[in-house]
Amino acid sequence: xxxxxxxxxxxxxxxxVRSKLRSxxxxxxxxxxxxxxxxxxxxxxxxxxxxxxxxxxxxxxxIDAAREIRHHSAAxxxxxxxxxxxxxxxxxxxxxASWFLQKPxxxxxIEQLVAEALLQRGTNTHK
Numbered sequence: 283x284x285x286x287x288x289x290x291x292x293x294x295x296x297x298x299v300r301s302k303l304r305s306x307x308x309x310x311x312x313x314x315x316x317x318x319x320x321x322x323x324x325x326x327x328x329x330x331x332x333x334x335x336x337x338x339x340x341x342x343x344x345i346d347a348a349r350e351i352r353h354h355s356a357a358x359x360x361x362x363x364x365x366x367x368x369x370x371x372x373x374x375x376x377x378x379a380s381w382f383l384q385k386p387x388x389x390x391x392i393e394q395l396v397a398e399a400l401l402q403r404g405t406n407t408h409k
Contacts, residue, residue: 283309284400287329289347291315291338299333302389303396316340317347324351331399336363348377358399362387379403
């Protein structure tokens with residue numbers, strides 16, 4: 283069963299994504315709302331996939347956290363945000379094994395992208 287970490291500071295979005303992933307049979311780590319906490323939890327939980335909001339409260343944003351995470355984990359990262367431009371697209375593509383999902387997104391969007399990311403990593407074993 284693939285383990286997924288959700289890093290999202292909007293509680294309603296985080297709970298909705300968690301509910302969808304659990305209904306699909308994935309194991310979901312505790313929800314994390316700050317990038318700094320995500321760095322600690324990645325080392326402890328060792329997720330197979332990370333869903334990371336880009337705009338987070340705290341000192342770091344999701345992009346900064348992902349760069350730090352890459353020093354310790356190759357887990358695919360799906361970035362989410364409501365704000366998207368060319369500069370952000372370049373930053374995301376500079377991080378290996380990363381995808382982007384623009385808010386608002388539906389349950390089927392997250393389902394498809396999670397399956398794709400885990401398939402490419404070879405850990406899509408939730409069913």
